[in-house]
Amino acid sequence: MSTYWCPRAWLPGGVAEGVRIDIAEGVITSVVAGEKPCGTMLAGLVVPGFANGHSHAFHRALRGRTHGDRGSFWTWRERMYAVARRLEPDSYYRLARAVYAEMVLAGYTSVAEFHYLHHPGRGQRYADPNEFSHALVAAAVDAGIRLTLLDVCYLAGGFGEPTAGVQQRFDDGDAEAWARRVESFDPAGELVITGAAIHSVRAVPAEQIPVVVRAAAGRPLHVHLSEQPLENEECLAVHGCTPTQLLSAAGALTPRTAAVHATHLTPGDIAELSGCWACLCPSTEADLGDGIGPARALADAGVRLALGSDGQSVIDPWFETRALEFHERLASGRRGCFEVGELLTAATAHAASGWSNLGAIAPGRDADLVCVDTGSFRTAGASDAGILFAATASDVTDVMIAGRWVVRDRTHRTVTDVPAALATEIGALWQ
Template sequence: MRKLILDHALLPSGWAQDVAIDIDGGVIRAVQPHASPEGREHVAGVALPGLPNLHSHTFQRGMAGLAETRGPASDSFWTWRQVMYLFLQNLTPDDVEAIAAFAMMEMIEGGFTALAEFHYLHHDRDGRLYADPAELAARIAAAAAETGMGLTLLPVFYAQGGFGGASPTDGQRRFISNVELYTRLVEGTRKATATLDDAVVGIAPHSLRAVTPQDLNEVLAIATDGPIHIHVAEQMKEVEDCVAWSGQRPVTWLLDHVPVDQRWCLIHATHLDSSETGRLAATGAVAGLCPITEANLGDGIFQGVDFLSAGGRFGVGSDSNVQISASAELKQFEYSQRLKHRARNVLARREGDSTGRSLYEGALTGGARALGRRIGAIDHGHRADLVVLDANHPDLAARSHDRWIDAYIFVAGKAAIDQVMIGGEFVVTKGRHNQREAISARYARTMARILA
């Protein structure tokens, strides 16, 4: 039993000080505010529940910055995707693991303590299966074990190149499966994560453009438990292509044909009409927002105000990992809404509420649901995942309570993070991961070879 005393902590009931928490097996067993510090390990600073990262492709961390040169025609998501296909052509399993470990390390240093990895890189460089179809899933699991990252692993089903059964391109050959192979992949992923503490395996049909309706139904039959994630309505071209194929917008098609409920996370959902916004909110599904990536790719701006007003739940993810910071994702979400509505403090819940706390608590609740794990709260029965801010940081000094979160999200960012605990173990001290040196050196060697 590990016994801590926290100077300050954000509990489900609100702010508290001198908070005693007992941890056993990585899980919080008791929480007591205004407790005596006697016999307890002192944790100085401001303790927040660790934030879940509900969407990432870790291998894309290695290509961050490689798609920032203007092409001969208008650049978009679709031209960025060609850069991605070229980058992944030469990735080996060792490369995938090294890049994933580096990305997870940065996530933890940046305030994320659990990850939903949307994992669609499955096959060898020529598209052939590895001897173990879940070889690359095992590498993601190994990176999580090395860094301490809490993991929800989502093997992706990707069967076609576009709506209406379009043939896959050469760039997609490392992704493609049929239902039989995908079933084996999910089973292999469960084996690969079996030794991880508290790992969850879900499923992820990549998108409506990448699966047929029949395949989607068969894949969903595999999902007896665990979360279900899907990309949807990220780009206007995707919306237009879906209408041309089915006569319906993608979110409308999904809600009309599939029993979407609280297990679902719709990634991006950028382009919603008013009917889709209300209908999606009513399902209890989570909108998986990746504001930095959506801005980087020029996707558009999510209908945040209307969705939250309808009672919708959201979480944030780092997606392409072009910048990794929990606070920066939340700030970008709020700032996008300010630009859209030409107003300030748009996503605060009520008059007088802190925008930072509204964002943080919303992302905690939605992120925990999307990952299918008991995380996101400093409370009995939850994983002991903490992000501890430095109360002496210049941007947090002389502030208290909600002003700490506002300063963290909108001013200091991850520079305010002092310690991070995952599953009852501190893996970040003074802002640095305890394996940073080794993980960074391996990543640097890997990228030097790939980009040579």
């Protein structure tokens, strides 16, 4: 057993002082506040590990290369496709390893990877058709982060349109073939679980959605939902209903379902999502001009909120957390739309990605801890709860995942030079 003492720690009831935390075999066995210093001291404020509920690791290669452009989500997508065209399993492993290490350094202890880059091209297969999946698992294991690999079904280039160009690397042909490939994948690693995803109602024909739902039974099922108004308009024109209604009719909305973005919803859509998750990605939704999702209305309707870094224009859970509140302020014209406890709950919503025993510093929970510097230029003078509105990824000093230190003194223990690794891999992709 290991014993740690924190001057302050954010427990389920709020921030407490003089907190002793005992950990054995990766699980918190005891938490006691008001204790005198003992064991190993953890400086600053200790908080639960953050959850990255939606990630496309390879989008990290776009940071700083598209942000000054005019255009739209759809023109940005062409730049994204250019990167997807160049990746191979070995290069994706190296890039993802560095991206996942960057996430851990920022305070994320789990990531849900929305993975749709599967094949060399239309009808082509690697010797192991899950070669890319193995690369991502290896990258996460080496970076020390918990991974939910969400294998994405992607079969169409739009309503009634076949995949074309680089999209053919995503396409298994039909949902049954996708399901067979997914069933054949058995990843190694104690910190790896699998789930499934419907890319969107644009990319999976309506009659094939139930196949994905059946294949995902008992596991997380994620889906891009109503990110763009055009998706809603086309769905109404083709099917006479909203994307949310289409998913509901196919049985895709369950307590294990996470609707990603959920930006352009009707009141009826919001009601349909009650009991599901909604994973908002504020930095990406702002970067791409998607719009501001109805976060408060979703929460009030019984939709559980989670947060993700998505396009990796920012990898900073502190930013995403306060942006959830700030975006709601912009949309509503008032402050204090979420209680600070609600914000932390959304930021640590590992359960949205299948990790049910995380998200709190409490006995019986898995030991994922993040230490944040409370005396930096950014955080000095902030109240305990106010740390969510002051800290950034740069203020994270130490990160424990499953009882093991992955980051100590702001240094990742296995990927020792993350900026150099990122620069090398991203530079190679753009040559």
